[in-house]
Amino acid sequence: MRPIIEVEDLIRHFGATRAVDGVSFTVDAGTVLGLLGPNGAGKTTTVRMLATLLTPDAGRARIDGLDVVTDATRVRAVIGLTGQYAAVDEKLTGRENLWMVGRLLGMDRKQAHDRATELLDRFRLSDAGDRQVRTYSGGMRRRVDLAVSLVGRPAVLFLDEPTTGLDPVSRIEMWDVTRELVSDGTTVLLTTQYLEEADELADRIVVIDNGKVIAQGTADELKDRTGGRTLEVTLAEPADLDRAVGLLHGLGDRRVAVDPQRPGLSVPVDDDTEFAAGVVATLSHAGVAVTDFRLDRPSLDDVFLALTGRATGTGDGTGNGDGDGTGNGDGTGNGDGTGEGDVTTTGAPS
């Protein structure tokens, strides 16, 4: 069967910057593709080109066999788009927003009204449906925005960072809704900064950085490339670091990374929890004071480190503030991981 989204060598410049630099991928109908990458990687630019909002400088893309440039109007009848910021009219009620889009899609008054009611029910907005959207909570806004993009029953849905800035409960709600849509046959292209989100939802993941595809595959395939789990040990005394490294080398030839700032060590352990326990036991037997230890799952930064040899550089300032709460919600303290990543951000080859 022909893929419902076909992207070939898309290129888009902004001034001298190549925001999207030869991106190619395909998405099969009824599946979820996760477009994963840090801020500024080119995810949103790619989606905007696929959603006919931006014209590519070169390359081509087809949705359901229709070219996004030459057949833009017909493409728009097939797609739904939900952006990072809720694009609904705040001064209209939820119902009016849905009704308006139904009417714009050519429904008559009654059809538009019925479809609005149906979507309000589905997204548990029936009680709030007749209130102006400006009175809604963040999660409700995101839900009404998603509902608006579903009015025309699109075959392909673009979700551009659907959970950025949402609290954990709203985030899980969005995930559930997305799964429902997919089980109904919708094809979803999801952009995200969070590996966990791609992991939860996507059948396949395309990793994009500096406008280029740097890897694609299933979540498991990507995780394998990061080398699995890492044991993070924090020591009481920086002076013990050298001795600790020596002790760990005695345990085997695994690669030990030293972080004098924390101070501590990172040891790749994959799924070998016994080895991890052995590391901690060895250190404490030798009298090295350990203040903390934990097993970290691969984060987006780890994937990036494995794929590019450098950290993502998303920065804790811009969005990872939310990210620490939402993307890494399992509480393993990946925030630390991001912080360290930043230290090594600069000067790396691209």
Add this chain to the structure above:
Amino acid sequence: MTAATGAPAARRGPGSMLHDGWILTWRNLVQLPRTPELLLFTLIQPIMFVLLFTYVFGGSIGQSLPPGISYAQFLIPGIMVQTLVFSTNSTAVGLADDLQKGLVDRFRSLPIARSAVLVGRICSDTVRLAMVAVVLVLVGYVVGFRFEAGLGWGLLMIVTAVAFGFSMSWIMATIGLSVRDAETASTAGFVWLFPLTFVSSVFVPVTSMPGWLQVVARNNPVTLLSNLLREFTLIGRPAAGTVLPVLAWMVGLVVVFAPLAVSRYRKV
């Protein structure tokens, strides 16, 4: 719960521009009573101007007017132009706001006419202009303004003023879609309106200005329109020489700026 696939309702032909434009006009109009404070302040400003100019400047300016014409009679058509021209700024602010909030992206991802969002904005803004114009005439009646030539010519005066505002709105639409946020749009749409409306016959007779400025003021479309509106209210049946330049400005503004605005909209 319904199946997610299935074609959306059938697409329509070129008539969709009117249909889509109407839906988006509705969208803006339905919001008017929801921000009563905005409407209130839109109306307060012209009322204040009428009262201030009539009672503060009226005494001195009135003496330079041709005999038999009261300052209210002179001022109301002019201040009508000034007020409506300033009110078109809301087109720039409204579109910039839609752009900033991502609504323009939403509409551009829908299979609707490219001009529909602009048409919706400008049509609803024109309705607001008409409301402002009517309120101005009512306040005018309080300070002594009258439709001397009859109600018919008076209504034509209102329609002409609002039509000029409609034409101006296309400049504002181009501005609103060329800046990145509503605040900038507000300033960018505002500053040039001061020289446009003050270097004109809106508040004072052009003959009271220095010679070089008179040249500018006489050819200012705001002067041309103010004088036409005065003919409508005082004499009726204006001379072709007064009507045609105004008509040319209105048509010209739409012909130049409507395509510009639509092309901005396509590229934002």
